[in-house]
Amino acid sequence: MKRRKFLGAAGSSVAVACYSQWLHAQTNGVLIVDVLPFSGPLAGIGRLSDMGAKIALSERQQRAGSLQVERMVLDSEGNPARAVRKVIEAMEQRKAVLFTGEVISAAALSISKEVAKVGGVYITAVGADEVTGADCSTSTFRYSVPTFGAIEQTVRPLAKAMPQAKRWYTITPQVVFGEGMLANAKRVFQELGIEHVGNTYHSLQDREFSGFLTNASAARPDVLLLLNYAGQLQACIRQAANFGLKGRVTLLAAWTTGLYEYHALGADLMEGVYTGAQYWHTLDTPGNRNFVKQSAVMFKETPDHSMALAYSCTRLLLDGIERAKGADPAAIIRSLEGYKYEGVTGEEEVRAFDHQVMKAYYLLKGKSKSQMKDKDDFVDVVSGGKSFVDEKSSLCKRQ
Amino acid sequence: MTVYLFQALNGVGLGMIYFLIAAGLSIVFGLLHFVNFAHGAFYMLGAYFCLQALRMGLDFWTALWLVPLVVGGLALLLERVLVRRTYRMAHMYQILITLGLGLVIQEICIIVWGTEALNVSPPESLSSVVFFGDFGYPSYRLFVISLATMLTFVLWLALEKTRLGALLRAGSQSVEMVALLGVNVSVLFAFAFAFSAGLAAVGGVLAAPLRGAEPFMAQEALSIAFVAVVIGGMGRYSGALVASILIGLTQSLMSSLWPMGANLMIFAAAAAILVFRPNGLMGRV
């Protein structure tokens, strides 16, 4: 009996699986598709991004101008090939042409190409430079600041604030992104006359950084520049603190993923640590004040980095649809090129030649626990600004 | 020079934690001939339960003995309900079942604690840094090394000098003999399984302040543990110890010389040993 039941369940689940696809046949108004990781190691970011996108929709009552908007969500499962397959499927099943999302650069780059093939629109906030660099395309827009800006807006201001700190050591993940960060860092070091006393590469699998940190410590740097991110960055900071490096060396983490990292590490660990960030919830701009309020109302949460990025991407797409008065991708692209608006970081503009959104990147400094006004008040925003590769030096050669 | 000394110290510390995980795996494979691909999950549960205990107001020292007991109890339950059905199965199927089990436990941890890595602070008394000249070494890590060493010694004593230990060792040679001696083999198996889980959990509790608790730490721990057991020799606890320390040392020292190479070397070494010395460096199976 057990076997038959199981077989029946197996068979019917497959059938249901497929028929439920057919149920989605209707399109209400304009369809936008959001690709996010809801399972797998990046699920946390997926959940937060989803919340940000929902805020963008709800503040306009699910409309772009007079048009009703339907948002479909695809689980990329943290697997680029699967994400692309689902995107292809959405294009085939629902004739989708408007896409946002993704967290993994490999997936975003591929989705960018697929969307370009159908002449659609894709707005993303992933980290790879290639999105608006060597692999830029007419269909793709990028909201996040690339490595150039991340380094410019962290290393320069910190170097200026600490003119006596002449010895810098870098820890770099040995991946394409890490190399990009390092190349930019070296360039700025040279311009500012900073002595680059050493660099350590590590792989993406490393969890134990004590060896690398001991190495770094041996070179007696003034500043330890961490070019890694996510779980590895957290391990680095935690272990740097454990090994007593925090008091003797200034830590700068150039690429962080925001509030939830601070919660994971805690105020004690982050005190005195400088970080670079795409966003912080205390930014005093009309766009951000509104966003924070919406977040409190809808989710009772302080918005973090992933929420803000997803919110901005979705908002940009909705603005595009509204301005183009329709879902025609070519019209949306035209309407977005050169578009200036009030975003969460203040005035933001979509640059026409590479579709990069010009927004600020910030340098943050961790506060001590006693200075925190509330449970999320981890940092002082030291500085912020916009730095982007100019058209001449850009690797983006479109049109 | 001090740098290398420190790297070596780190390596030993790391190795000791790996050993706690590998020891359990070694016992289970040696005695039960059971391949447990969910062993890393006990390590992970150790870390998560430690986090939870601290959140519930208990202190680290209580967690250090309470959590392994809880995890051991859980393992006992699992053994009764699921694992004992698989003893007679081919290793392949044991691997597949425990693979599924590992997935289930991982997802349950995500449901309860979320996907992000969570921080666990070391106890106040061990939050200081001991300075040797210019280099600081966390007192917590020194504690980990000492405790793990002590545990290893206690384990060795238990295995060599107690009747239970003798039974475990005899059992990994021949279960039939042990049964003929009048020992209730199924109770022995259950105990061994629970004990190995408890050991891994101790590793998890100790590792939590070092790495935090995150749902994918099980996979990472499992790979290293298997490599340690393979290099050291299945069923050979001293071999697992030597191998774990070697792995820890390799990881630490290579990070100065060739960071990318560390993991590569470890797996290549494991492959080489599997091929040329299948009984491991010190195994005799």
Place this chain on the structure above:
Amino acid sequence: MNHILNGPVTRVALCSGLALVLLPLVTGSASMSIEIVVFATAVLGANLLLGFTGLMSFAQGAFFGVGAYVAGLLRVEVDAGMLAVIVASGLAGAVASAVVGWISIRRQGIYFVMLTLAFAQLFYFLAYAFPGITGGENGLQGVSRPSLALGPFEIAPVTSNTGYYIFAASLFLILSMAVARVIHSPFGQVLLAIRENERRASATGYDVRVFKIIAFAIAGALAGIAGALQAMFVGLASISNVEILMSQEILMMSIIGGANSLAGALVGSGFVVAVSSVLSTWWPRWLLLLGLILMVVVLYFPGGLVGAARSLVARLKSGRPAPSSKGGLR
């Protein structure tokens, strides 16, 4: 001629052919069907190794990845034609697999499995170590589909999803028939003998090692071709192809479908892909259910879904409890 028409190869051809025609209709999606067929090709190899030769290899994912990278490189650098790409990825997969097999089979049981695991990890690190070739964490981007043409005549418009599905499905059909031919040959008989009792097979005078290595090579070729198909489908040779997770997924599909049956490849792949696709829209924690399903299948349905279906059919036919679904040729 008669023998061929009535033989098991024809049976496989007809059953698979029917399933492949129905698949896109049942799933309603050409792209999902393509993914199912792609994985089924890799699982075919896993079944050959696991179900028929008794070897559980954790390295199938690595060869899948190798095939994807080879296909990607050939397309991006040399704009190679479809035939060249498929043949090259198959060859690459076969060679890599043969090497891994040659070393791994020196040990048995759990040690053998560990060796394949170690090699899978090695491939993963190698992929990261040569970003110039593999694209590192970004993967190999921009893999386009070559047209399937003989001179000026286009055989199938593979740029459309339906066209690509027809191509992939036909390729899978041909490969299934080839594997069926291999299974139902003296070579296949030896593989089964090895699975049942290796020492006896060896005592009968067969060089067991050679047979195992050939089985590895065939499985590797299948995985490599599957990887190439995927790379050309999504336009990307992703580094996650060489992760252990990929090998685990292939093994899961193999077991759930039924490792000792060729039909199990399509069934297992179809089941896992379809169900995970749907589950992921309802509950982000669908991996938990997949883990449970795996455990249930191993405990109660050692022959997988196909095995269970067969015993059900047998029981219904004879009204008596069905014979064991393990063993024997399928």
